[in-house]
Amino acid sequence: MKRFLYLICMLIVATSCKEVFVAPPQALLQATFYNSATNIAYSPVISVLGVGRDTLLYAQDTIPRAYLPLTKRDTTHYIIWLDSKADSITFIHETRQKYASIETGFYYEYTLLSVRFTHNRIDSIKIIDSLVTIKWNENIKLYIHPLPVSGI
Amino acid sequence: MKILNFTFILCLLAAFSFGQAAPKKKYKPKRTDQYIHMKGLRFGIDVSRPFQDLWTKGNRYGNEFSADMELWPNLFPVFETGYEVMKINTHNINYSSNGSYSRVGFDYNILSAEHDDDKDVFFIGLRYGFAFAGQKVNRYTIDSYWGQENGSFPNQTYFAHWTEFLFGIKGEIFNNLYMGWTIRGKMKLNNIDLGVPPMYFIPGYGKSEKGFNLDFTYSVYYNIPWDFRKSAGKKKPVVIKAVVKKPVTKKPEVKSDMKAPAK
Numbered sequence: 355m356k357r358f359l360y361l362i363c364m365l366i367v368a369t370s371c372k373e374v375f376v377a378p379p380q381a382l383l384q385a386t387f388y389n390s391a392t393n394i395a396y397s398p399v400i401s402v403l404g405v406g407r408d409t410l411l412y413a414q415d416t417i418p419r420a421y422l423p424l425t426k427r428d429t430t431h432y433i434i435w436l437d438s439k440a441d442s443i444t445f446i447h448e449t450r451q452k453y454a455s456i457e458t459g460f461y462y463e464y465t466l467l468s469v470r471f472t473h474n475r476i477d478s479i480k481i482i483d484s485l486v487t488i489k490w491n492e493n494i495k496l497y498i499h500p501l502p503v504s505g506i
Numbered sequence: 507m508k509i510l511n512f513t514f515i516l517c518l519l520a521a522f523s524f525g526q527a528a529p530k531k532k533y534k535p536k537r538t539d540q541y542i543h544m545k546g547l548r549f550g551i552d553v554s555r556p557f558q559d560l561w562t563k564g565n566r567y568g569n570e571f572s573a574d575m576e577l578w579p580n581l582f583p584v585f586e587t588g589y590e591v592m593k594i595n596t597h598n599i600n601y602s603s604n605g606s607y608s609r610v611g612f613d614y615n616i617l618s619a620e621h622d623d624d625k626d627v628f629f630i631g632l633r634y635g636f637a638f639a640g641q642k643v644n645r646y647t648i649d650s651y652w653g654q655e656n657g658s659f660p661n662q663t664y665f666a667h668w669t670e671f672l673f674g675i676k677g678e679i680f681n682n683l684y685m686g687w688t689i690r691g692k693m694k695l696n697n698i699d700l701g702v703p704p705m706y707f708i709p710g711y712g713k714s715e716k717g718f719n720l721d722f723t724y725s726v727y728y729n730i731p732w733d734f735r736k737s738a739g740k741k742k743p744v745v746i747k748a749v750v751k752k753p754v755t756k757k758p759e760v761k762s763d764m765k766a767p768a769k
């Protein structure tokens with residue numbers, strides 16, 4: 355009888371824990387910023403807005419790299435302010451749906467095909483790794499013109 | 507004075523009782539025969555199946571029925587069948603799977619009975635299980651900066667089979683009414699590639715992504731004590747109809763030439 359009660363208590367403890375379902379992972383494009391004159395990484399003040407979205411992805415953040423989510427469609431448009439100068443970037447990519455688990459759900463992975471951009475602050479963009487997966491790594495190098503007054 | 511008398515009598519009784527030899531225990535001989543103890547068919551219902559969601563992630567429930575009989579001494583062929591439903595409903599996914607399954611195999615009792623009417627068993631067993639099932643992702647949601655994207659996958663049907671190694675007990679709690687638990691180790695035999703999403707749940711087996719699953723069942727059984735061997739062995743007594751002829755009673759013939767004895 356004592357063992358039976360012990361078993362019941364164990365079952366209650368085991369089942370009282372709330373089921374936790376983890377959210378699916380996300381594949382993000384990692385862009386690292388470099389000074390085009392020196393080829394040295396640096397941290398500009400950036401703001402990023404997805405075209406068609408109301409909210410900024412980054413708002414006046416001083417960061418050495420940005421993580422950019424891509425859309426389900428084959429092109430993703432961003433407006434990026436680098437030290438208050440705006441540029442637009444368009445990523446052309448292939449999208450694949452991936453399965454994490456039934457408990458977690460699904461996510462997308464991408465293959466970056468090309469990048470189009472304006473040249474206000476951006477000097478050039480180099481694709482390092484075209485596979486945008488849930489294992490985040492440097493996908494593009496974004497070379498920025500140095501500011502004319504303050505040396506970067 | 508009365509108290510003293512009682513004390514004296516009690517001491518005397520105690521002294522006599524010490525002097526007496528202890529009564530001999532009646533040892534029942536251990537069972538050495540190979541008799542079939544359980545007569546007839548035993549039907550069971552697994553009472554743990556409806557409450558599986560208590561220890562399984564998601565909402566899993568079902569029903570299972572079983573039938574077994576002691577066909578040979580200590581060897582019980584078993585048939586189990588049931589259906590199961592698995593549902594997961596979170597913000598990210600709404601998944602449902604259901605299907606029916608069956609298992610065939612045998613249990614072998616390793617407990618030696620001490621009495622003829624001792625029907626409790628501790629058994630080891632083997633099963634072959636198979637299931638026909640379907641699964642469907644009714645909705646999935648992918649959240650990102652670009653907003654929420656929803657989608658679904660159509661129904662996928664599949665067949666799966668596995669083997670089980672198990673042990674457990676079945677104890678007779680009332681006349682012909684049994685209860686018992688079983689611990690089962692299940693090994694999957696096939697892998698079906700359904701694409702996306704892959705097969706997630708197999709009724710009667712569990713999560714298909716695991717090659718080995720451990721399970722616990724608790725059942726209630728009722729033995730229908732129909733001794734089919736006895737009834738099959740019984741022969742109707744042969745009725746021999748004897749033709750009984752009536753005895754013919756002949757009147758003694760009186761011959762005419764016979765003369766009555768002279769007086």
